[in-house]
Amino acid sequence: MQHASFLGQGRIRIDSSNGPEPVAGEVVLRVSACALCGSDLRPLRQGWPTTPGHEIVGVVDSPGHRLTGRRCLVYIPVHCGRCECCRAGDTHMCETMTQLMGWQRPGGYAEAVAVPEQCLIPVPDDIPTELAPLLLDTIGTAGHGVRLARRIVAGGPALVMGAGPIGLGAIMVLRRLGFGTIHVVEPQAHRREFAASFGAVPVEAAALPQRYPVVVEATGKDAARQAALEAVKPRGAVIQLGESDAWAISETRRIRLKDFYYIRSFYFPLNEFDDNVAMLRADLAEYRRFVDARVPLAGLETLFAEFAAGRRIKPQLSLGT
Numbered sequence: 001m002q003h004a005s006f007l008g009q010g011r012i013r014i015d016s017s018n019g020p021e022p023v024a025g026e027v028v029l030r031v032s033a034c035a036l037c038g039s040d041l042r043p044l045r046q047g048w049p050t051t052p053g054h055e056i057v058g059v060v061d062s063p064g065h066r067l068t069g070r071r072c073l074v075y076i077p078v079h080c081g082r083c084e085c086c087r088a089g090d091t092h093m094c095e096t097m098t099q100l101m102g103w104q105r106p107g108g109y110a111e112a113v114a115v116p117e118q119c120l121i122p123v124p125d126d127i128p129t130e131l132a133p134l135l136l137d138t139i140g141t142a143g144h145g146v147r148l149a150r151r152i153v154a155g156g157p158a159l160v161m162g163a164g165p166i167g168l169g170a171i172m173v174l175r176r177l178g179f180g181t182i183h184v185v186e187p188q189a190h191r192r193e194f195a196a197s198f199g200a201v202p203v204e205a206a207a208l209p210q211r212y213p214v215v216v217e218a219t220g221k222d223a224a225r226q227a228a229l230e231a232v233k234p235r236g237a238v239i240q241l242g243e244s245d246a247w248a249i250s251e252t253r254r255i256r257l258k259d260f261y262y263i264r265s266f267y268f269p270l271n272e273f274d275d276n277v278a279m280l281r282a283d284l285a286e287y288r289r290f291v292d293a294r295v296p297l298a299g300l301e302t303l304f305a306e307f308a309a310g311r312r313i314k315p316q317l318s319l320g321t
Contacts, residue, residue, distance in 0.1 A: 003110030004300055004317075008047030010308070012301040020106070020114035027062035029072065029115045033294070034108030035133035035316040036307050038164050038220075039243055044304055053109035053317070054102030055133040057123060061112070073121040073132055074108065076101045076267060081118055092144075092267040109300060109317055121270070124277060130291050130316065131280065137267075138169035138290065138314060139276045142216075145239040145265030146173045147272070149214050152237045152261050157181045158214040161205070161228050163188075163195040165314045166241045167218035168290065171200050176279055179214065185224070188310035198286065212236060220244040229262075230254040237261040294318035 001019035004012050020028055035055035043052045056074040060067040078101065079086055079094035086094050099105050106113055123132045158179045160167050163186035174182050175198070184200040185208075186192040192202050203209060205227045213236040217228040220242030226249055232238050238260065249255075268276065280287055293315035295303045306312045 001111045002297055003051045003106070004053075004297060006043045006048040006052055008045060010044055010301070010305060012044070012304065014297050014300075020112050022062065022114040026114045026116050027060050027065050027067070027120065028112055029056070029058040029074065029120075030061045030112050031056060031058040031108050031110060031317075031319050032071070032129050033057050033133060033316045033318050035137075035291075035314055036304065036312070037137055038166065040304075041308055044308065050104070051106040051108075051110050051113075052102050053107035054100065055136045055316075056101070056108030056113065057129055057132040058108070058113070060120065067120060067122065071123040071129060071132070072115075073123055073136060074101050074113070074115050075119040075121055075270065076136070078105065078116050078119060089269050089271045091270045109297070111297075111319060121273060127277065127280065130294065130318065131284070131287055133316065134169075134287055134290060134314065135273070135276045135280055138165050139173065139279050140268035140272070141241060141265055142166055142169035142218075143173045143276055143279060144268035144272060145216070145241055145263060146170065146177060146214075147275075148263045148265065149237040149239050149261075150177065152235075153213045155179050156213040157183070157210070158216065159203075159208070159212040159228070159231055160184045160195075160200065160216045160218060161224040162186060162217070162219035162221075162242060163191040163200070164218060165290070167216065168195060168198070168313065170216040170218055170239070170241065171195055171198055172283060172286070173279065174214070174216075175199060176282060183209070183212070185227070191310055191313070194289075194313055214239065216241060218242050222247050222249065225249055229260075232258075232260045234258040234260060237263055239263045239265060241265055290314040291316060
């Protein structure tokens with residue numbers, strides 16, 4: 001089996017191994033596609049002890065298993081199904097979870113991966129394989145955050161900080177759920193123009209035209225978080241989607257002198273998967289535009305360089321299984 005080894009400083013080596021050895025409660029998944037994610041830039045820069053890749057779709061290849069031959073997505077949190085959070089439906093916040101697929105456990109930049117049974121999500125027959133990974137981070141994480149915000153703010157204009165895949169997913173979800181004018185801050189021209197093609201209005205972070213009932217922070221950068229906290233209206237909601245190892249914010253008067261809500265969307269619970277599928281179906285033609293490159297393992301390093309430079313939207317490793 002071939003798999004990608006992330007060596008750090010943007011270097012990826014394709015290595016060979018014996019392949020996954022599933023233990024009880026696991027299956028082998030032959031990888032069909034694994035989408036690139038902005039969070040993968042950390043292992044790209046730093047190197048990583050396991051094979052990364054967490055937006056995975058493939059075909060179950062474990063003879064005798066009920067899902068053998070079926071296309072399945074991989075749910076990232078390795079959840080127990082028994083703790084208080086899992087029993088409440090919050091599978092993404094499992095109290096006993098210590099591993100995430102593609103992070104602590106080997107992921108999908110490989111020809112095959114061992115997957116815990118509870119992390120398999122069958123893909124509906126009408127969903128194209130190359131679009132299925134969008135149901136995870138791009139639609140799932142963004143959709144969960146916006147659904148949480150709708151408990152506080154029913155609608156109105158919105159601001160999205162960052163038009164990477166998660167920010168673009170938030171734009172699509174906000175639009176589908178009936179929010180008004182959507183402004184977007186994005187310094188990279190290709191992504192800014194892509195966001196505008198879906199109806200978002202580009203604005204400058206230093207000269208925002210208004211304050212907003214909903215602000216989505218999708219960059220993981222301190223400057224965007226600062227701007228988001230300052231730009232939200234009183235009693236509005238900031239949705240944090242972006243990730244970083246650490247962050248520092250200055251509590252200015254524009255932050256201090258108002259009440260507002262801060263929402264963190266880490267991932268999505270399994271019980272929202274059908275809602276994610278409905279969103280993908282509703283805007284299928286537009287979501288097709290997200291997947292703007294598909295390469296084999298040998299092309300992964302070059303593709304990551306293009307993705308890191310902002311020249312790609314949601315490219316993917318494609319193995320065609």
